[in-house]
Amino acid sequence: MIELDFEKFQGLVPAVVQDYTDGQVLMVGFMNREAWERTLAEGEMVYYSRSRNTLWKKGETSGYVQKVKDIYVDCDDDTLLIKVEQIGGAACHTGYRTCFYRRVVDGRLVEEGTPVFDPDDVYKK
Amino acid sequence: MIELDFEKFQGLVPAVVQDYTDGQVLMVGFMNREAWERTLAEGEMVYYSRSRNTLWKKGETSGYVQKVKDIYVDCDDDTLLIKVEQIGGAACHTGYRTCFYRRVVDGRLVEEGTPVFDPDDVYKK
Numbered sequence: 679m680i681e682l683d684f685e686k687f688q689g690l691v692p693a694v695v696q697d698y699t700d701g702q703v704l705m706v707g708f709m710n711r712e713a714w715e716r717t718l719a720e721g722e723m724v725y726y727s728r729s730r731n732t733l734w735k736k737g738e739t740s741g742y743v744q745k746v747k748d749i750y751v752d753c754d755d756d757t758l759l760i761k762v763e764q765i766g767g768a769a770c771h772t773g774y775r776t777c778f779y780r781r782v783v784d785g786r787l788v789e790e791g792t793p794v795f796d797p798d799d800v801y802k803k
Numbered sequence: 804m805i806e807l808d809f810e811k812f813q814g815l816v817p818a819v820v821q822d823y824t825d826g827q828v829l830m831v832g833f834m835n836r837e838a839w840e841r842t843l844a845e846g847e848m849v850y851y852s853r854s855r856n857t858l859w860k861k862g863e864t865s866g867y868v869q870k871v872k873d874i875y876v877d878c879d880d881d882t883l884l885i886k887v888e889q890i891g892g893a894a895c896h897t898g899y900r901t902c903f904y905r906r907v908v909d910g911r912l913v914e915e916g917t918p919v920f921d922p923d924d925v926y927k928k
């Protein structure tokens with residue numbers, strides 16, 4: 679069993695999620711021990727929501743789950759890097775492929791790319 | 804000026820650091836407002852150490868600074884993705900290129916690759 683250091687930050691570890699096909703960073707989420715164990719058991723990403731204080735399985739509402747392909751643990755055992763297959767092609771609730779769709783250009787944020795889906799269609803059925 | 808949400812996590816935002824040449828995720832660090840402003844001003848990564856409660860400029864001791872190439876802000880304004888040129892070829896204090904040099908294989912951690920430098924040479928001069 680792999681022991682992560684959940685003590686460093688209030689029972690949570692950050693998980694960087696990277697598309698396994700091309701290495702694009704899709705999002706960063708947090709896991710508590712239960713989310714980590716469910717992710718291992720189910721092979722799909724489960725996070726802990728800091729704002730709602732609850733577990734949430736990515737894709738539970740949208741169907742756009744993240745299938746785990748590879749898991750890396752950092753040198754301090756307190757951060758995860760997980761390579762996934764992003765079902766539906768987009769990780770961000772805005773419909774963009776990545777949550778990091780805004781780039782700093784001359785001191786302001788400029789959107790890159792176009793949304794893959796319309797959040798109104800996906801989340802408000 | 805870009806306003807990040809430092810309130811969500813005790814004045815800090817996580818920064819995912821990715822090699823700008825091939826997209827490998829090198830490390831995750833945290834920044835407070837001062838580290839963020841110094842990073843923007845100096846064009847090299849400056850972090851906030853949670854264990855030492857102080858700013859630290861990556862490469863201050865080793866000379867292996869991280870030159871900022873591109874900055875992305877996530878959809879919630881509370882996480883950064885920064886593409887860098889890693890001077891010296893390695894980001895991890897262990898000498899490995901990335902802090903994520905251990906992969907989960909059959910429930911245990913297996914090291915991948917070989918260190919780029921010997922930490923004893925770099926940090927104990």
